[in-house]
Amino acid sequence: MSLKVRLKEQQILAMRAKDKTRLGTIRMLFAAIKQIEIDERIELDDDAVTAVVIKSVKQRKDSISQFEKADRADLADIEKTELAILQEFLPQPLTSEEVKALIEQAIASTGASGMQDMGKVMGVLKKDISGKADMGEVSALVRAGLV
Known part of the structure; x- marks a missing residue:
């Protein structure tokens, strides 16, 4: 529906x-x-x-x-x-493990190696995570993963 x-x-x-x-x-x-x-x-x-x-x-x-x-x-x-x-009308939120797995997958798929690639990673993640997780927290996790 x-x-x-x-x-x-x-x-x-x-x-x-x-x-x-x-x-x-x-x-x-x-x-x-x-x-x-x-x-x-x-x-x-x-x-x-x-x-x-x-x-x-x-x-x-x-x-x-x-x-x-x-x-x-x-x-x-x-x-x-x-x-x-x-x-009530938002999609079911993702668990922290699911978010971390999606971040690792996005970093691997984009070939990101440093902070200059953060935009690429966030662009890939936005489609999958939008509305299911706090994008501020996702951004912090991506930053930590790229350093």
Whole structure:
């Protein structure tokens, strides 16, 4: 089942359950998806929809940290609730062993020998890991593997 269909089903369930927070979050996600589809005049596939979810998750995490710095626990709690809802639509995260194996494979396939090849390795990994692992941590592991 495609991610958009799954989102639509969850939207209907949220309406029936009268869960305003969940419904609002899913509608916000649909609005972001629709905006991209209209602007670029394309139909988003699952990978592109996942990218929109990842972007929304990242925005929520940034907002949470900003609200906590400003001592606005009430707003941070709202963002945390939305973050939990959005994370349901992300792919199953990879284990650290799987990430390390993919990094080793990417380094071997690109023939990377030093830090100058980090872009090549990250380019190969981005397709496989995007949405399944924190790219900041992956970048640090690649850096450690190339030194």
